[in-house]
Structure formats: C-alpha cells, structure tokens
Amino acid sequence: xxxxxxxxxxxxxxxxxxxxxxxxxxxxxxxxxxxxxxxxxxxxxxxxxxxxxxxxxxxxxxxxxxxxxxxxxxxxxxxxxxxxxxxxxxxxxxxxxxxxxxxxxxxxxxxxxxxxxxxxxxxxxxxxxxxxxxxxxxxxxxxxxxxxxxxxxxxxxxxxxxxxxxxxxxxxxxxxxxxxxxxxxxxxxxxxxxxxxxxxxxxxxxxxxxxxxxxxxxxxxxxxxxxxxxxxx
Numbered sequence: 695x696x697x698x699x700x701x702x703x704x705x706x707x708x709x710x711x712x713x714x715x716x717x718x719x720x721x722x723x724x725x726x727x728x729x730x731x732x733x734x735x736x737x738x739x740x741x742x743x744x745x746x747x748x749x750x751x752x753x754x755x756x757x758x759x760x761x762x763x764x765x766x767x768x769x770x771x772x773x774x775x776x777x778x779x780x781x782x783x784x785x786x787x788x789x790x791x792x793x794x795x796x797x798x799x800x801x802x803x804x805x806x807x808x809x810x811x812x813x814x815x816x817x818x819x820x821x822x823x824x825x826x827x828x829x830x831x832x833x834x835x836x837x838x839x840x841x842x843x844x845x846x847x848x849x850x851x852x853x854x855x856x857x858x859x860x861x862x863x864x865x866x867x868x869x870x871x872x873x874x875x876x877x878x879x880x881x882x883x884x885x886x887x888x889x890x891x892x893x894x895x896x897x898x899x900x901x902x903x904x905x906x907x908x909x910x911x912x913x914x915x916x917x918x919x920x921x922x923x924x925x926x927x
Contacts, residue, residue, distance in 0.1 A: 696907050817857065841859060
C-alpha cells in the first residue's frame with residue numbers, strides 16, 4: 695500500500711514567545727499549497743503555551759474543532775456560556791457552526807500547556823454551535839486504541855458533524871496497534887510520542903503518515919507510544 699510521510703521538521707513553525715506552534719497544514723502566516731489539509735482534516739496544530747498566556751476571545755464558524763491536552767491545563771470560555779478546565783487525556787469538542795467566540799488560556803503561573811488542536815470541516819454549514827467534553831473511562835484509559843470522535847457518538851465517543859472517526863492510540867509498552875481502512879476512505883496517523891514502524895517506514899514524534907489505500911495497517915512500537923489516528927470519508 696502507498697504511504698506518504700509528513701516529517702515533523704517539515705511542518706510549519708511559529709515562535710511568538712508565549713506560543714510555540716507546529717502546523718501540519720497551512721495555518722495563519724504559514725502557507726504551503728502542497729499542505730492545505732487531508733480530506734475533511736483541515737488543521738493539526740501542536741502548541742506549547744507559556745504559563746499565564748493563551749488565545750483571547752476570537753470567532754470561528756463552520757468548523758468542528760477539538761483540543762487534546764497533553765500536558766498542563768487549558769481553561770475554556772465561550773459565547774455559549776461554557777467555562778471549563780481540561781486536563782491531560784481529556785478532549786474538548788466545539789462545533790463552531792453558525793458562529794461562536796471562545797478563549798483558551800493556560801491558567802497556571804508555573805507550568806506550560808502542551809496541546810494538539812484539530813479542525814475538521816463539517817458536513818454542512820450553519821450548524822447550531824455546541825460544546826462538549828470527553829473524559830476517558832478507566833477501561834478506555836487502559837485500552838491502546840480508543841474511539842474518541844465520531845459522527846454518531848458510538849462507543850462513548852464525542853460527536854462531530856462529519857463522517858470522521860478519530861482514535862487515541864496510547865500504550866505504555868511495546869506492541870502493535872492495527873487499523874482496517876475501508877475502500878474510499880483515508881487514514882492519517884499523527885504521532886505524538888514514541889517510535890512507530892508501519893509499512894517499512896519509521897516514524898518519530900511529530901511525524902505523520904497518510905494513505906488512501908484500503909487494507910490493514912499495523913503500527914508497531916517497541917516502547918511507549920501516543921498518537922491520534924484519523925479515518926476519514
């Protein structure tokens with residue numbers, strides 16, 4: 695099967711002092727016509743936010759947005775009246791729909807915030823804005839592969855308005871995580887931590903691999919690993 699690698703060092707990079715960001719796809723001042731997205735996947739940003747800093751209130755529309763916290767705490771407020779703090783392993787999901795304003799801050803005075811934010815284009819415009827949080831159960835926390843985002847909320851996942859399944863891959867020891875990709879769909883694996891081998895390719899933290907070939911993908915890891923796996927219509 696055909697595999698395409700996106701190396702960590704080839705991603706867009708921005709250092710704003712309080713924010714250090716890596717962009718898998720074109721975003722803000724980073725523009726690369728060869729990397730505008732993958733199917734409905736439009737943004738994967740890996741951000742480091744300094745203590746006491748964050749993104750002031752700003753608006754979005756017609757985008758399904760989720761944030762996966764890796765380290766630290768993120769404090770969320772939005773124009774829908776939601777206010778929450780999200781911790782590592784949790785996910786916040788927001789459908790911007792017809793329009794919403796939100797802010798995201800690192801409330802700690804001493805610890806940095808490390809997160810991954812993902813934007814997925816919705817299956818239709820002008821949806822009613824909504825907000826939700828996903829917290830793993832003990833069983834989900836222990837599983838090496840867990841469905842965290844879907845368009846139907848199955849298996850305890852959070853809902854978005856798009857035919858996109860997103861899995862959290864996480865294991866504390868070596869092993870193999872497999873995924874079956876059906877015909878007509880696309881796969882994107884964003885490696886967060888650890889080393890992975892798939893189809894003879896070796897991936898390091900920050901690397902990604904994608905394919906549009908149907909079949910079984912076996913992601914082998916010799917030690918601890920963490921990743922997000924996207925199965926997209």
